[in-house]
Amino acid sequence: MDISIIGSGHIGAGLARAWRAKGHAVTFGARDPRDAELVALCTSIGATATTVAAAVAPARVVVFAMPYGALDDVLTASGDLAGKVVIDCTNAVERGAGLKYGHTTSSAEELQRRIPTAHVVKSFNAQGAENLAKPIYGDLAASNFYCGDDAAAKQIVRQLVEDVGFDAIDAGPLASARLIEPLMMLWMASSRAVGSRDIAFRVLRR
Amino acid sequence: MDISIIGSGHIGAGLARAWRAKGHAVTFGARDPRDAELVALCTSIGATATTVAAAVAPARVVVFAMPYGALDDVLTASGDLAGKVVIDCTNAVERGAGLKYGHTTSSAEELQRRIPTAHVVKSFNAQGAENLAKPIYGDLAASNFYCGDDAAAKQIVRQLVEDVGFDAIDAGPLASARLIEPLMMLWMASSRAVGSRDIAFRVLRR
Incomplete structure (x- = not known):
């Protein structure tokens, strides 16, 4: 396959390396194609x-692997993208401000606002109940995320997560519920993709 | 630990079972405590x-495992939650309408709107670039999600995901970018929790 990659940072270069090893042709589109x-x-x-315009024009597959902040420039330089496959690898994250689009609150934060003197911890929302009975897959425990703003409350919940048999992952403050709450729907999408409800998320380590 | 669980569906019952096996005391708070x-x-x-009120009053840890739609009733019945650990297991998902709070769009959808004739596929955004070179952890490949609205474009991207060495998971339409885009930040939070960048998400199967 002929693939054009915009951006040659860690992700762009990493994808290029992997795809070259599989025999795909890779062209980088860059502001300065002669960059050392x-x-x-x-x-x-x-x-x-080559240039962004020259890389994009003939390509069936264009990979946006530049920093999100460069998107406007890249779109301008790209020209017509009609009919092309555009793989969007960017993350619209503004430094210290979280995701730019569509992740402005979470139901856990809304709950905390309604019961401000309680210590809300988000957890156990992100998978089918099957995993509560069988949290182990082969040698690995399913990961279960939790987040909250009160350290003592989180410690209690961590213990309860481990008591179910899960691998407990501290996802940070309660605002991280914005990251955890989508997991249930991703679990359902993954379940459809895999064709089984007997699935679980895991944070792999080496 | 004394734990009060509101809701005795799959999640509430599953948690109760797991925690009872660890010797924790479990009290269910229910609208009808005499339900057969x-x-x-x-x-x-x-x-x-017992009743919700009676279960909540003495509890240090209260688990909200009822359907999200029952939240208002449960809050009313709960009374004062000051100082309690409230574990929120609910998912504010409205049938067919996605997450109720804070997940109204994604940068991939915004991009698609700007280049309506291209086929945007979201992928490769959700982990450190290290995984592009080393996607295998022990016996398991890291999972890499992709989503988009054009079937042919998705098929191309699936192949490219597999060519990196990833386990490819079809997360559905482009609107699923709302579920995938938070993963980068969850990856970072998990990296902090685990103390390593050498981590990856995986959809475990049996």
Whole structure:
């Protein structure tokens, strides 16, 4: 496959390396195609570099792997993208401000506002109940995330997560419920994809 | 630990079972504590059932495991929750309408609106670039989610996900980017929790 990648940072370069190893042709589209680091990368993996416009024009698959902040410039430089597959690898995260779009609160935060003197901890929302009875998959326990703003309350919940047999992952403050609450729907989507409810999320380590 | 659980459906009952097996005392708070199914459950696992108010009043830990739609009633019945640990297991999902709070769009959907004739597929946004070079953890490949609205484009991206060495998970339409985009921040939170960037998400199966 001929693939054009915009951005040659960690993700762009990492994808290029992996895809070159599979025999795909990779062209980087860059503001400066003669950038020394980019040229060295291209030489090392057998890719080519050109302008964004020249990389995009012939491509069936365009990978947006530049920083999100460069999106406007890249769209302007890209020209017509009609009919192309655009793989969006960007994260619209503003430093210290969380996700830019559509993640402005969570039901756990709304609950905390309604019971301000209680210590709300979000957990156990992100998977089918089957996993409560069988949290172990082969050698691995399913991961179960929890988050909250009160350290003592979180410690209690961590113990309760472990008592179910889960791998407990501290996802941070209660605002992280914005990250955990979508997991139930992702669990359902994954269940459909895999064709089974006997699935669980796990944070793999080496 | 003395734990009060509101709701005795799959999650509430599953948690009660797991915690009873660890020796915790479990009290269910229910609209009807004499409900036959609840009484049978209590007998079988050695838990007790009472009203929501009576279950909440003495509890240090209260688990909200009822359907989200019952939240208003439960809050009314609960009385004062000051100082209590409230574990929120609910999902504010309205049938067919997605998450009720704070997940109204995604940057991928915004991008698609800007390039309506292209086929945007969200992927490769949800983990550190280290995983592109080393996607395998022990016997397991890291999972990499993708979503989009064009079937042919998704098929291409699925192949590219697999060509990196990932376990490819089809998360559905492009609106599922609302579920995938938070994963990068959850990956970072998990990285902090685990103390390593050498981590990856995986959908475990049996």
